[in-house]
Amino acid sequence: MIEVADRLKHVEEYYFSKKLKEVAFLKSQGKPIINLGIGSPDLEPPFKAIMALGESLNDKTAHKYQSYLGLLELREAIVDFYKNHYSVNLSAKTEVLPLIGSKEGIMHISMAFLNPGDEVLIPNPGYPTYASVTKLLGAKPIYYNLTEDKNWEPNFVALERLDLSKVKLMWINYPHMPTGAKASHKFYDDVIAFAKRHNILVINDNPYSFILNKNPKSILKYKGAKDVCLELNSISKTFNMSGWRVGMLAGNYDYINSVLKIKSNVDSGMFYGIQKGAIEALKSSEMWFISLNSVYQQRRKLIWKLATALNCTYDEGTSGLFVWAKLPPHIKSEEFTNLVLKEHSIFIAPGTVFGSNGEGYIRLSLCEEEDVIKEAIARV
Template sequence: EDYHGYQSYAGIPELREAVADWYKQKFAVVLNPANEILPLIGSKEGIMHLSMTYLQAGDRVLVPNPGYPTYSAAAKLAGAEVVEYGLTEANGWIPDLDVLEEMDLSKVKMMWINYPHMPSGALGSQTLFKDLVDFARRHEILLCHDNPYAFILNENPHSILEIPGAMEVAVELNSLSKTFNMAGWRIGFLVGHKDRISEVLRFKSNMDSGMFKPLQLAAVEALKQPDVWYRQVNDTYRKRRVLAEAIMTALGCTFDKGQVGMFVWAKIPGTYSDGIALADQLLEDAHVFITPGNIFGNHGQQYLRISLCSKEPVLKEALERLEKWKVDNNKD
């Protein structure tokens, strides 16, 4: 068998079937592996493929603030105008659809959503997803759900495609990077209506020559992992989260202990002007770097984010350095 030759742009059948089985088992969503699943060389490229497939100059895209910066970057590369919709702690980090309804949506072609949300860790409810599907249908907007954190420290994973009628207005990106610790392997997939998959595939086929077959076969095995795998992964992240929360507490930050996903998102003390000011001071004085929320949009400027990708020894060392910095500077 030729493992080293060009592969199908649409991925090998075994991988598409494995994704279909996984969606049925985990979300009770039935997908046709022949035409409703498109394997990707990482889900990040799917953001670009969707943008290049559906956007052109003059189109507008709704993008969350705070949110993953790639949504905006891809839209701009496609020549579209980015329209940010603000997410706030007061509103649970979910879109205020009443505000969106008052906007001029005539040129909006696409809306990005991401639940569990990065960076806040907010969990999208079935009610939210239903409201978003209805909103997208009313305004003929393609709803793009980026869903890589569904199984990280989350007892209630969902797909937007669970909502009746969602297939007509929404697509979903997923990834093996987070749940299966395969970030460097670059394996993801897009799922949705066969027409959407066909349209994106038409663009994608001009950008690559298929995914290396052994990687696809490895992805098949990953998707077959039993529940014990998910428990073991989350046991590791849970231990890291305890340390990340201790770091935030040491800094006087406040946070929602109910947040899910791969990060701890916390509000900084009022004594600092924004997250960058605190992050810069920590880096310079304590030699600890923590991501300032500003990089995810101005609605994140009063926050810091710690990634649970950092291993326990690193988090423990960071906590020790911060405790020493506090003592040396007589900080409460």
């Protein structure tokens, strides 16, 4: 056997990749598994997006290589989306970069800015990919604590006590995944000031801002943000298009151009038809968001009932595609979720997937129909 690269010694296969194999095996054995572990929207994308995709296939350029920058029309749609929903002004030519999913963006941003030995501030709990990508590149994750008593916001006093001399990037993610916490205006001002003091590039990962959230925010709206911040966004959650793999990066031209240097050497542009569909999705009216959230509101009420049946507590003021539920004292997250899978054939995510501060919590997805969630409640 050829020996693998040293970088693979520092990462494991993604938890959900491994766990879904187990779930698939259980299903093959006839187990009636209910999957409440994954945030993959099951609702339909906007009809106009699907139509635009289909109609685009007859365009002369539909099947050719596409621009590394994406269609100008798509970039303009992203700019309009940011102006209409976040009151943020961007340039379609210099401050927006379409991505083949925002997960790609995490890798490409990291490759553009990190050298081996650099350090990266990563939330605990938080999206596991921030840490795994950091390790793959030979940089060092520095985990900063998020706790319930601080509304899952970082403690900047504690951060200032750290040796930050090697820190290059800081990942933030609000509305927060997995907890659903919404950041305050003060937080954005504080993190921008913190980044300027220590010459750190902050990346706000912002895919959940329209899910059960009446006041979507972009960090780019705040004074001085473009000097030290980039923002990742996505159509996956907002428009039920996770499989389309369309994300976006917004911010300062110099930062965007650095990421483009990586991206242009890794992929050959996004498929034309997907771009045309994404354009129509981004033009969706306010009624789209109202209709989407009315579905999730009803599902969340049922997930709250399920959490209560599991003897968990939760915060009703959160947003996003999940319910972050607190277990009774002294119960371990992974042991609990394994037991629920074994006894009730319900797959839910243990909080420890997202970091050590997730111990004592579980995460339940809203991406199942009401009848399925009711069945889960009945089983418990």
